[in-house]
Amino acid sequence: MKRIFLPQFVILALFIVLLPAAGLARDITPIVSTDWLLTNLKNPKLVVLDIRRVEDYREGHIPGALNAFYGAWAYMKDGLYASLPEKDEIDDTISYMGINFDRWVVVTGCMDTPRLSYQSARVACTLQYAGIKNVALLDGGTNKWIAEKKPLSTRVEKRKAGKFKGKYTSEKFADKNYVKERLGKLILLDLREREFFTGEKKMDCVPMRGHIPGAFNMPTSCAFNEDRTFKTKEELTAIAEAAAGKDLNAEIVTYCDAGQCCPTWSYLLTEVLGYTNVRLYIGSMQEWMQDPKAPVER
């Protein structure tokens, strides 16, 4: 009896330990290179999501890429610049693209400016919020693809629309109350550039200067090389550990000015560096600073 029980127990224990990892398992890496994409372009599981403007997409895009403009994933609502669409709207957008849970979705965008180059991560986070696991960012975006003279197409791609119903997670995002209630208990990462963090500068859409008390500054631009590709995992780890620490289970909330930049580090921390408890505060400083009583540090 004992001889039978022991191997069974070991198998069961292993199953329990590995179950969460299996649930999070990816079939593609969180960041894919242009070479990898070129090799895998004909993989029937692959969907390339080009989030650039329609006008740019029509001028030339990665062959087979579907166009789903960034504005469909984050837009102004209730005075906040980059609000999350309602769940049924996200379902509509994903359905129209013919995307389902089995697909490998590679998000690519325009990297002409820092702000534009942060958009892909926001879309990736939204897809993950809807329950799609195999999401990746194209390293260097469409700019790198074009610079490398890889093939381009001007054909407007359509897929048969599906019926997608998201399995939404409440663990991806934080709202103002969530942050307020946990101040001092969580690690807050302010992902704006240093002068915005210190209050030397501010965006017009943010009512006041400064940052949320206790926040660490980890500018989004630090995640990128000059050519808008991501830094190596070792480099990203060094930056992240300096601001967020080494505890991969620590509760982290990322924020920026209006929820446009902060998804980049949120995605990298979770998907590349293995932090397990990271949330995005989409309303960010645009919302936080509207409250004259909200604590602020300069």
Next chain:
Amino acid sequence: MYKGYVVDKALLDKDPHFKAGCVLCHAGNDGELGKEKAHLGMLKKPSDNLRSCGVCHKKVAANYVKSLHYTTIGQRTGVMSRFSAAELKTFDEKVFEKSCRSCHASCGDCHVKGAPVGGISIGLVAKHKFVKKDEGKTCAFCHGGRVYPEYTGDYGGAPDVHYQKGMLCMDCHKKEEFHGDGTAYKSKNEIPQRPACKSCHPNGKEAKMETQVAHRQHEGKVSCYGCHSGSAYRNCNDCHGGHAAASPGMILGRSPRDKKVLTTLRLIPTVRDTFAPAGIKMEHFDAVPNYWDTPAHNIKKRTDRTRKCDACHVDRKNFLTKETMIKNGAKANEDLIFVPKAIKN
């Protein structure tokens, strides 16, 4: 100082427009080497005279001369009801020809080089290539004040669902709208080729029963925009009176063209003193409202009104009221107020 060719040299052999050289359209003297003599009689914008293009594109040019983009008569039609006969005469002489008509587009403004708007031009659309269409440069440049940024979401709010699905202007607006069909229409509302939502979305084809019911119940009473306009759009609060301001807003009220229909209204930029500098008082100013029905280019499948009947029938959000109406506006504005009834259980 010589700055090189303005035409992409690679185009010269490819495009039949260049076969007979620059002089075919631009005139001048290509036998001269000196700039002064070579440019003698040169036409900067050859298509200002439609006959230039009409040599080869006879039918298009003949139709275009009567089209609204060329005549800009829609601007006159929109405002003329406010004038007495004498005022209309003054308007035609002092305002329409000198101001409104400056907005007319010739062939080249869409197909070669962007039209100057407020003295600024985007320049050649594509290195002097004769482009069939490039909405992001041409349509967007002249209609960039409200329609285009509304459509792409750049004005705030979500982009129009059609833009999200990769559609641009000419996927709905057909070339007959721009080139004309040979009839001199007085307003865009008369054009038979205007896009209509129902051409692609006929009633009765909806996937969900509740959507079918909602469409049937509101048919003929509420325009598509009334429910599906997704967010605030640009309204011109005042203009021409020495100051101009635009603010976002969504305004729901009766259509001035069909008072039975509730629709999205836009505040137009004509105020009491708009034409005062030209000596026009607008004797019938009060006869015409300051709000006109507008095909808002920010359509969404789902809005707060499609989600909840209460948004209109209880909350009456965005509806035009006496309190929200512009001050010192036309008396006719009051006819546009619509109070939705509560739903009986």
